Amino acid sequence: MRVGTVREIKNHEYRVGLTPESVRELSAHGHDVWVETGAGLGIGAEDSEYVDAGATIKQTAAELFAECEMIVKVKEPQAAERAMLREGQILFTYLHLAPDPEQTADLVKSKAICIAYETVTGTGGLPLLKPMSQVAGRMSIQAGATALEKAHGGRGILLGGVPGVAPGKVTVIGGGVVGFNAAQMAAGLGADVTILDRNPDVLESVGTHFESRAKTRFSNKANIAECVADADLVIGAVLIPGAEAPKLVTREMLSTMRPGSVLCDVAIDQGGCFETSKATTHENPTYVVDDIVHYCVANMPGAVSRTSTYALNNVTLPHALAIADKGWEVALRDDHHLAAGLNVWNGHVTYKAVADDLCYDYMPVSEIVGK
Known part of the structure; x- marks a missing residue:
């Protein structure tokens, strides 16, 4: 199969779909890999490294979209990229379709085969989303701590405090991968941390892990309102796989917070879990x-592009190899976890949460590839 990876064009996105090491693996399996020139510069990988790994360098993304059977990316295709997709072409990347009706409409129109990293399942989780959730969770505390500085519009709070001065208060809404990693970073700094979640098993797990270093509260409207009002920094870490995030912090709650407090919405890729959230960029993050x-940057891990790219390739490469080796139909038929990643196929929406949120007819994946 001819597999291509293009230079990401989203604002300040420095990750790349395939590392030179991943190209080497695909080449060793007999696949023809094309890489757009400069695609790896954001992780410090020169074109020459890709050539040494067996890739062919092409000058434009248009060449790859025109000739490659599968495109491997990181971020959702931008409008110019969606216009180049063609019927039957495989797109393997993050999509986050539920809050993005324009992208969904374009992908449906293209009749491409669109497999989303964020809905591929695994034993007890979302393995292709997990490493970026780990990165984003940890980054959220760095970003929030910076935003709390007076020069950046914040209250002038040092999260860890100093002897004789109380630490900052951090509320983390959601105790999954993002929330756990955010709490881990905040607790490590010495902040006063509270984690909210609706799942008693999650609350027990994080409570056991953090012991006295973090408090846990059941996530309901009253507890969220109380914790938000008391917080210097609130981390939104809520995920409903494939669906739009629920709006858990209302605009009314902002009036109960101290001026200069910070909201960091890590759920912004799925529409955000704060009523007042709107996507921002690394260029203008707040x-x-x-x-x-x-702080609502929609591609937070892009700022630590090398770490993020290698962490992402560790989990995406086996699936990319399976698709390239077997063809997408057999690969999805053989692996129901990978099949869960199929969001759009031949003009149909094949992920129920997306179909429900955006009012499309839903076509089950089993009707396409069999059980």
Whole structure:
């Protein structure tokens, strides 16, 4: 199979779909790999490294979209990229379709085969989303700590405090991968950390792990309102796989917070879990609503591109190899976890949460590839 990876064009996105090491693996399996020139510069990988690994360097993304059977990316295709997709072409990348009706419409129109990293399942989780959730969770505390500095519009709070001065208060809404990693970083800094979740098993697990270093609360409207009002930094770490995130922090709650407090919405890829959230970029990461600083960068891991790319390739490469080796139909038929990643096929929406959120007819994957 001819497999291509293009240079990412989303604002300040420096990750790349395939590392030179991944190209070497695909080449060793007999596949023809094309790489757009400069695609790896954001992780410090020169074109020459890709050539040494067996890739062919092409000058434009258009060449890859025109000739490659599968495109491996990181971020959702931008409008210019979606216009180049063609019927029957495989797109393997993050999509986050539920809050993005324009992208969904374009992918449906293209009749491409679109497999989303974030809905591929695994034993007890979402393995292709997990490493980026780990990165984003840890980064959320760094970003929030910076936003809390007075020069960046914040209250002027040091999360860890100092002897004789109380630490900052961090509320983490959601105790999954993002929330756990955020709490781990915040607790490591010495902050006063509270984690909210609706799952008693999650609360027990994080409570056992953190012991006295973090408090746990059941996630309901009253507890969220109380914890948000008391927090210097709130991390939104809620995920409903494939679906739009619920709005758990209302604009009304902002009036109960101290001016200069910070909201960091890690769920922004799925529409955000704060009512006042809107996607931002690394170029302009924050904005202020009702005296509360909002950090809502939609591709947080792109800022630590080398770490993120290698962590992502560790989990995506085996699936890319399976698709290339077997063809997408057999690969999905053989692996129901990978089949869960199919979101759009031949003009149909094949992921129920996306179909429900955006009012499309739903076509089960089993009707396409069999059980």
